[in-house]
Amino acid sequence: MRHFLASLLFVGALGISLVDSYCVEKGKNIARDGKPSQISVYHFNGAAQNAIDGNREGVYRKKSCILTKSEFSPWWRVDLHEPQKIGAVVVVNRKDCCWDRLKGAEVRIGNATRNENPVCGTITEAEPGLVTRLCCPGMVGRYVSIVISGREEILNLCEVEIYPEGIEKSCV
Template sequence: QNIALGKQTKQSADKRQKGSYLAVDGSTNDQIGNRCTHTEQEFNSWWSVDLGAIYLISHVIIWGRKDCCIERLSSFTIDAIMPVKPRKCGPYQFGNWTDFFMGDISECHYQNEKVDFLNATCQQNTVGQFVRIQLEKTDYLSLCEVEIFGRQLPSEYIGGKGSYKCGSSGHRIEGDFLETAFARSIIECVYLCSVRHECYASNYNKATQECQQHVAEKKSNPLTNMIQDPDWDVFGSL
């Protein structure tokens, strides 16, 4: 199921009233200029959709223009953005467009060659509420339709009862670890922990992108073993 259809969208600028909503109107047949989004010509032109919840993104399909300027749709990234950073001992809340500009980014795909159609499989653990398509050059960005596929993450991930909802920057916990993994953000590190029932907290090193998954008794609070360390962030359950 296309989770982008009819959702709220934005883009870096509107040219000739060709708004961002045209990329999620459900029409994949009209790959011509008057049925496609259009930004101004600028560096890092972007388009984004708010999925309204946090998803694990599997793939993104893009229809570009066929009537003109195919070379414009090249040298771009597809990113998922998780807009809410862990708050100290508080649940996740869905973000807004202000959070969008500050969120943790998971790169789904980078496309160098020009395309008028792309079916991009995302990298593993691409997680976010927003999906953004952004040029890595100075040009117009025009999209005729964007479809996004993935699964909504359960309440255990986004801050429901018994979830990973207590954390602190500049700290880490000591104790026994299930494993050490690589993660591109604290959000991905938390996700890796959340899918393992025996994992109750994560240490994340921002510099090395090291993710330490901590094991503890479910009824205990692993954050009681927290110590100060400026290189690490910790996020765990209560």
């Protein structure tokens, strides 16, 4: 029993919650009603709107992904128009090329227009077309951003879905 309690204290010290294995999601994808923007657009086929169009296709030439120019700390962001309680953020990676670029990207949620809001989670795996669901229970914010902090990179991703806080479902 003492070992179990010590483990819980260690996990808590790392800032990890045992509840993180569940995403709190309910209702519709609220990202679709937001106003997207990004640091730059590499080509008109890679516009910010592509990330909230409901298309998880994952192929850039089909106008289903965003693509920035090579930038230091590139970002994509959606303005939800007012603070929302966020349960989960789903990010769909590109599958036709360059999927490794998304590795290390942070999902940030908050009310600041700059990309310095609290981090919900970091994308730790990058594979073609990978769907990453990050659990963000208790986070509130008007802005949800995907940021590759601290390095020169091109940001590409193909869909971002945001679900409000709701009933518990297992993360995928």
